Amino acid sequence: MAKYLYRLGLWSVKNRIKVMLGGLLVVLIAAGMALSIGPAFNEASSIPGLKSQEALELLGKEFPSPQEYGGQIQMVFKAPDQEKLSSELAQQFISNNLKEVAKDKQVKSIANPYENNSLSPDGKIGYATITYNVSADEVSDESKDIVNHVVESMRDAGWKAELTGSGYVPKVTGGSTEGIGIIIAFIILSITFASFLTGILPIVTAIIGLVVGLMSVLLGSNVMDMGSSSLSMAAMLGLAVGIDYALFIVSRYRQELARGYAVNEAAAIANATAGSSVVFAGVTVIIGLAGLAVAQLPFLTGMGIAGAICVLTAVLTAITIMPALLGLLGERVGPKRQNRLFKVFSRKSKSEGNDSLWGRFVTGRPWAIVIVGVVMLSVLAIPFFHINLGMPDDAQKSTEKTERRAYDLLSEGYGEGYHSPLVILATTDGGNESAENLAKVYEWLNTLPNIGTVAPAIPGPSGKVALISVVPSTGAHDIKTKELVQMIRDQAPDIQKQNDVEVLVTGSTAVGIDISQKLNDALPKFAIVIVGLALLLLMVVFRSLLVPIKAVLGFVLSLAATLGFIVYVVQDGHMGNLFGFHAPGPILNFLPIIVVGILFGLAMDYEVFLLSRMREEYKHTGNARRAVLAGIKHSGGVVTAAGLIMVSVFLGFMLSEEAIVKSIGFALAFGILFDTFVVRMMIVPAFMTILGKSAWYLPKWLDRILPNLDIEGESVMEELENKKKAVRPMLRAVADERTTGL
Known part of the structure; x- marks a missing residue:
């Protein structure tokens, strides 16, 4: 070489x-x-071989996302001291500010905290979901400036207001x-x-x-x-x-x-x-x-x-x-x-x-x-x-970032488990006993440790698959959340034998x-x-x-x-x-x-x-x-x-x-x-x-x-030295001739 x-x-x-x-x-x-x-970078490539992949594919077939689903921004609110979001004054204040956001031509729809039922148990925290008519990475800077201006005005009025979501991608220098x-x-x-x-x-x-x-x-x-x-x-x-x-x-x-x-x-x-x-x-x-x-x-x-x-x-x-x-x-x-x-x-x-x-x-x-x-x-x-191991999220960002403050507000309002939801897919034969069997699965999920809330089962169009949303009481990166996912999977075969219901776990937390x-x-x-x-x-x-x-x-x-x-x-x-x-x-x-x-x-x-x-x-x-x-x-x-x-x-x-x-x-x-x-x-x-x-x-x-790669260049140096040795007698002979001639 x-x-x-x-x-x-x-x-x-x-x-x-x-x-x-x-x-x-x-x-x-x-x-x-x-x-x-x-370029044609792909940020959402499929990952074969995951335990949650089968459930993810089933979820896509049974509960498909809307074809024109756009980017979303969550505007998270917390009412001032001595006030709750349920008061008429708070409702009017939120409505007026969201009307300013709705003037943006890129906005497709807005679901306020009262429409999406996002009020926290103490009534202090909620969020509005702003959906755009473009994908998340195409939400314009002008649209982001509008929501930024709105939350600034809410802060000036004594409220806490922060932004997060797929459509709110901060500018990275x-x-x-x-x-x-x-x-x-x-x-x-x-x-x-x-x-x-x-x-x-x-x-x-x-x-x-x-x-x-x-x-x-x-x-x-x-x-x-x-x-x-x-x-x-x-x-x-x-x-x-x-x-x-x-x-x-x-x-x-x-x-x-x-x-x-x-x-x-x-x-x-x-x-x-x-x-x-x-x-x-x-x-x-x-x-x-x-x-x-x-x-x-x-x-x-x-x-x-x-x-x-x-x-x-x-x-x-x-x-x-x-x-x-x-x-x-x-x-x-x-x-x-x-x-x-x-x-x-x-x-x-x-x-x-x-x-x-x-x-x-x-x-x-x-x-x-x-x-x-x-x-x-x-x-x-x-x-x-x-x-x-895990994937970093907004919790690791600086508190100077609105996404981090929104994360903290959501944790305060709904618990750490809000950020680690699990999607349970329960598959039955669609027979007369399916509803009763699903009820037993629901009860079983509520008996597991580290469970925050278990939502009622939502049946799919086929009548054979139901979706159950589970919110753990711990965050996505907590070892107890991982143990909960593993526990559900370990006990799923027994549940299938007892109740004739196949249980699969998926969702972003399970995929991670x-x-x-x-x-x-x-x-x-x-x-x-x-x-x-x-x-x-x-x-x-x-x-x-x-x-x-x-x-x-x-x-x-x-x-x-x-x-x-x-x-x-x-x-x-x-x-x-x-x-x-x-x-x-x-x-x-x-x-x-x-x-x-x-x-x-x-x-x-x-x-x-x-x-x-x-x-x-x-x-x-x-x-x-x-x-x-x-x-x-x-x-x-x-x-x-x-x-x-x-x-x-x-x-x-x-x-x-x-x-x-x-x-x-x-x-x-x-x-x-x-x-x-x-x-x-x-x-x-x-x-x-x-x-x-x-x-x-x-x-x-x-x-x-073993082959000899010669990365020290020994063969090259030997050739150069041999050339020098061959040239030296010639140079001496020339020098001798010149000396004799003189």
């Missing part, structure tokens, strides 16, 4: 103008196609998250290379790859199920890995210039060596993302494919565009200065050429480093054992519980697939048995610490305000599987970049400790810079108001933080020191079977 990348790099640097113009043309074509066709990440990355790169010009190179190539990748995702949304959040996650990943991959190639290029190679040769060597690591690292990330399809959830598969597309374009851009850019700038990005970060990893001691401050510290006390690192990550992992369970079931299979493939790839790359096992165990540690810290902050509510989480809530149900897939790939990135330099040194010297020191010296600074860039990019996405993007950004930021600075820069070199030469052991029979 290194030879092919060497030739590609040499061709790219020699044809740099053509490559740059070609890259610009690809960007323009991709953007033109994507913008002309447009976009663009700033990516911009903040890029600015921080530029600062880190400029400090790393002690040059503003060099610092901007990785950002340029990352943006080129990101634009092509995102345009490809937009096109891909037309042929497969993808949610709009797929685009945000793809942008997050594409930007982070794009900068990192370019960073490694630039860093190696500067090292080769320092060794005396010319610009073209240095760029080609960097592409052969660091570029090989980039390709392998990118493949590892893509495997992790593509493995999300194991969960068999269309929206999750779409996320994985979108991310994989952006990672692929980041790899291709790094190994084609970057050599051309290096050829254009030449010596201007050379290693003229070195910053303090690199000095920590590369400063030499008097005794050993590969020694450095950090290398000497880690290899001098390896057992202590390993024990401290493992204990620290293990402690962080403890909260993971009481993780509670089923999705979480499906993801939990898929996680072990997913982990086995990607870890197995990664073990095989790492074994091929490093020609070792212990190095791949150590890499995977290190990942398990960082993953456990990451998930534990997420639970501690997001679910348990500790330090939540510091990170923008306004209230404790469940962990996003697909976050663990997303984190496993993405974090595994990114963790293996740094493992490859760090260990490839160690193996390169070990093959030349046979000295295991010297190999560890060389890996830290040559790759420690750049891995640290890359980790900081990754963390800054993901932290930037935490500023998003979209709960899914915020949660993923938070998890990946701290996952990379733990993995880079505790596992890869502390535990890995310390453990490699302890293992010594045994770290690189591979049975001869296995060595013969």
Whole structure:
């Protein structure tokens, strides 16, 4: 692989103008196609295999929604002290304000609190349902401004009035998250290379790859199920890995210039060596993302494919565009200065050429480093054992948001269970005893624990299916609500035998519980697939048995610490305000599987970049400790810079108001933080020191079977050295002839 990348790099640097113009043309074509066709994101894709799916399909057939059902906004009221909504004065006040809303041409109908029977038991709280003649995402800003103006006037009159519902989608500010990440990355790169010009190179190539990748995702949304959040996650990943991959190639290029190679040769060597690591690292990330399809959830598969597309374009851009850019700038990005970060990893001691401050510290006390690192990550992992999965809702938003205040008013008026309704479908044979049997089911439901209210059964048109609405006494994310759903399902077979009534549970709450369970079931299979493939790839790359096992165990540690810290902050509510989480809530149900897939790939990135330099040194010297020191010296600074860039990019996405993007950004930021600075820069070199030469052991029979990928570029460097040796006698002969002639 290194030879092919060497030739590609040499061709790219020699044809740099053509490559740059070609890259610009690809960007323009991709953007033109994507913008002309447009995206087709699907936010409501079906989810096969759920326990509630059968009931959901039956519900759609027996109780179909109106064909022209539009977006809705709930206007939630609370009367002032000493007043109730049932008073004539309150009724007139509400009626006058709703008349203002009715003037909007987009409004189809309004059901006031007296028509929809929404008065709370104490008569203080109720809501009006405003239905529009357009879908929820098409409710105009002007319509939202009207309802906002009405609730403001009600507040001025001493009432509490808030808004929520599918039609009230708050304006989400976009663009700033990516911009903040890029600015921080530029600062880190400029400090790393002690040059503003060099610092901007990785950002340029990352943006080129990101634009092509995102345009490809937009096109891909037309042929497969993808949610709009797929685009945000793809942008997050594409930007982070794009900068990192370019960073490694630039860093190696500067090292080769320092060794005396010319610009073209240095760029080609960097592409052969660091570029090989980039390709392998990118493949590892893509495997992790593509493995999300194991969960068999269309929206999750779409996320994985979108991310994989952006990672692929980041790899291709790094190994084609970057050599051309290096050829254009030449010596201007050379290693003229070195910053303090690199000095920590590369400063030499008097005794050993590969020694450095950090290398000497880690290899001098390896057992202590390993024990401290493992204990620290293990402690962080403890909260993971009481993780509670779910989907975030308005309860996790800031109290400055009207949707959160509406949520709190509804909870105050009708209890927490208002937000976690269950739909029970009872199927009978339609015979004479059906009504009596349904009555027994109704009585049975009322005897279950954690039941708030059970509405009378509503018969369907067929006469064989009845709908029973159940409101638990606890919220959607409470473990007692999940236990209630499971209890109904566990007892349903007995009820069918006794009363000849089949009982099915569905509704948004039950669907959310089923999705979480499906993801939990898929996680072990997913982990086995990607870890197995990664073990095989790492074994091929490093020609070792212990190095791949150590890499995977290190990942398990960082993953456990990451998930534990997420639970501690997001679910348990500790330090939540510091990170923008306004209230404790469940962990996003697909976050663990997303984190496993993405974090595994990114963790293996740094493992490859760090260990490839160690193996390169070990093959030349046979000295295991010297190999560890060389890996830290040559790759420690750049891995640290890359980790900081990754963390800054993901932290930037935490500023998003979209709960899914915020949660993923938070998890990946701290996952990379733990993995880079505790596992890869502390535990890995310390453990490699302890293992010594045994770290690189591979049975001869296995060595013969495994293909040789040569990501260190050893074959390329040997050819270059042979060329030098062949040229030297010729140069000496020419010099001798000149001397004789004189």
